[in-house]
Amino acid sequence: MSQTLxxxxxxxxxLPPETALWNRIESTARSxxxxxxxxxxxTPVFEDTALFARSVGEETDIVSKEMYTxxxxxxxxxxxxxxxxxxxxxxxxxxxxxxxxxxxxxxQLQKLYYIGPQFRRERPQKGRYRQFSQIGAEVIGPPxxxxxxxxxxxxxxxxLATLLDELGIKGWTLELNSxxxxxxxxxxxxxxxxxxxxxxxxxxxxxxxxxxxxPLRVLDCKVPExxxxxxxxxxxxxxxxxxxxxxxxxxxxTLDAAGVPYTRNHRLVRGLDYYTRTTFEFTHGGLGAQxxxxxxxxxxxxxxxxxxxxxxxxxxxxxxxRLVLTLLAQELNQKSAPPQVDAYIAPLGESLNSAALALAxxxxxxxxxxxxxxxxxxxKKSFEAADKTARSIVILGEDELQSGILTVKTxxxxxxxxxxxxxxxxxxxxxxxx
RNA sequence: GCGGCUAUAGUUCAGCGGCAGAACGCCUGACUGUGGCUCAGGAUGUCGUGGGUUCGAUCCCCACUAGCCGCCCCA
Numbered sequence: 274m275s276q277t278l279x280x281x282x283x284x285x286x287x288l289p290p291e292t293a294l295w296n297r298i299e300s301t302a303r304s305x306x307x308x309x310x311x312x313x314x315x316t317p318v319f320e321d322t323a324l325f326a327r328s329v330g331e332e333t334d335i336v337s338k339e340m341y342t343x344x345x346x347x348x349x350x351x352x353x354x355x356x357x358x359x360x361x362x363x364x365x366x367x368x369x370x371x372x373x374x375x376x377x378x379x380x381q382l383q384k385l386y387y388i389g390p391q392f393r394r395e396r397p398q399k400g401r402y403r404q405f406s407q408i409g410a411e412v413i414g415p416p417x418x419x420x421x422x423x424x425x426x427x428x429x430x431x432x433l434a435t436l437l438d439e440l441g442i443k444g445w446t447l448e449l450n451s452x453x454x455x456x457x458x459x460x461x462x463x464x465x466x467x468x469x470x471x472x473x474x475x476x477x478x479x480x481x482x483x484x485x486x487x488p489l490r491v492l493d494c495k496v497p498e499x500x501x502x503x504x505x506x507x508x509x510x511x512x513x514x515x516x517x518x519x520x521x522x523x524x525x526x527t528l529d530a531a532g533v534p535y536t537r538n539h540r541l542v543r544g545l546d547y548y549t550r551t552t553f554e555f556t557h558g559g560l561g562a563q564x565x566x567x568x569x570x571x572x573x574x575x576x577x578x579x580x581x582x583x584x585x586x587x588x589x590x591x592x593x594x595r596l597v598l599t600l601l602a603q604e605l606n607q608k609s610a611p612p613q614v615d616a617y618i619a620p621l622g623e624s625l626n627s628a629a630l631a632l633a634x635x636x637x638x639x640x641x642x643x644x645x646x647x648x649x650x651x652x653k654k655s656f657e658a659a660d661k662t663a664r665s666i667v668i669l670g671e672d673e674l675q676s677g678i679l680t681v682k683t684x685x686x687x688x689x690x691x692x693x694x695x696x697x698x699x700x701x702x703x704x705x706x707x
Numbered sequence: 708g709c710g711g712c713u714a715u716a717g718u719u720c721a722g723c724g725g726c727a728g729a730a731c732g733c734c735u736g737a738c739u740g741u742g743g744c745u746c747a748g749g750a751u752g753u754c755g756u757g758g759g760u761u762c763g764a765u766c767c768c769c770a771c772u773a774g775c776c777g778c779c780c781c782a
Binding site: 335396400406568591653654655670684 | 738739740743774775
């Protein structure tokens with residue numbers, strides 16, 4: 274019994290016409306990033322495992338159980354084996370590249386974006402795949418370049434609001450919080466742990482476990498009965514030092530001035546260890562449990578954590594798969610787009626096939642979108658095929674070839690006319706006719 | 708990693724312990740160089756994979772695989 278080979282669990286093929294939507298999303302993102310003076314960075318799909326362990330955090334689920342990791346065998350005795358990992362996210366790779374290429378030495382703020390596949394070995398669900406694509410950007414640089422300024426946070430958030438609007442995402446929400454410095458966070462963790470000692474026994478089993486293992490995660494609990502208790506817990510804002518409070522106030526004031534709507538979410542504590550101060554999520558209903566379109570935040574200590582110079586930064590990662598799902602759901606109610614193909618060339622008889630390709634070549638060189646039929650088709654079949662794929666049909670029979678005057682029928686109007694070959698391209702290029 | 712639901716035509720899905728079904732799509736013709744609307748006809752398939760029960764399994768049971776939903780976590 275031969276097994277048919279299939280895409281492995283959690284991976285999938287993207288086919289037309291959906292790939293057109295992916296391209297639209299990516300070109301929109303590139304266009305917005307360019308206007309904000311971001312340049313593209315492309316880092317390797319795999320990296321030394323230590324990079325992720327030291328940046329994302331040894332204890333996070335991502336690193337402890339979701340990475341695709343393998344031992345790269347040595348090819349020579351002098352070569353050491355290395356433990357490699359398919360990147361589970363891209364910020365670590367970008368910061369590694371920033372350090373490796375000494376971009377901090379330029380003294381300039383680095384504004385970098387990426388679009389590409391990431392890999393996590395999670396249980397697949399709708400909007401969650403083992404190979405998934407993220408669109409992300411990072412603003413990073415030495416403090417002297419202004420990399421710590423709350424203006425940078427606000428600008429990134431304002432850019433994201435612009436991007437989601439230009440993509441046509443309706444009804445997004447920006448949720449904003451601050452987790453403070455690494456020290457603030459540790460202090461809060463301790464405060465929370467203590468506050469939970471008397472409360473945890475009244476909460477769900479997961480919270481009882483989290484109260485000990487990872488108190489911050491209690492804030493994410495969705496069990497309705499636990500909500501009143503969670504509301505009484507200390508808020509992270511009260512554990513922030515004055516500088517972090519001031520930073521957060523400046524971010525919100527700048528957003529207010531720019532007219533970017535947001536809601537404060539005291540419970541928004543992100544899972545990756547490297548986040549400091551500002552953290553945020555843009556969410557959208559209709560994605561089920563995977564309601565986050567994108568998430569991000571500031572990571573002022575990340576560069577140093579992986580052996581680089583001080584290089585504060587802020588960035589985000591957007592789930593491209595989820596953008597596609599959201600846009601597809603929105604477009605369900607809209608009528609399908611008209612065919613992009615300008616004309617379908619129908620040769621009448623196989624002897625006209627070569628003349629048809631020559632004509633198609635001529636028209637395509639003018640920039641027209643042309644589909645080429647097949648001379649063995651009966652004209653009726655050519656019409657049926659043309660009507661499904663193109664806005665018009667160009668009939669190429671012996672008469673047309675001899676006279677140089679082609680027969681063109683426009684489907685939208687049903688009008689059929691004779692057009693000299695020299696005028697054909699111009700005729701087809703007019704939207705109302707072609 | 709855990710729990711629940713699901714798997715039948717290209718697609719969306721019915722179905723039943725005893726010949727494999729519908730709609731849409733596809734093909735052919737009515738119409739020999741004219742599509743859409745209509746009418747007539749046609750083909751859809753290892754019923755996810757492997758085992759078991761049974762005279763007989765697409766149906767019942769088990770395992771596996773995959774998808775969906777939730778948990779964990781996260782984009």
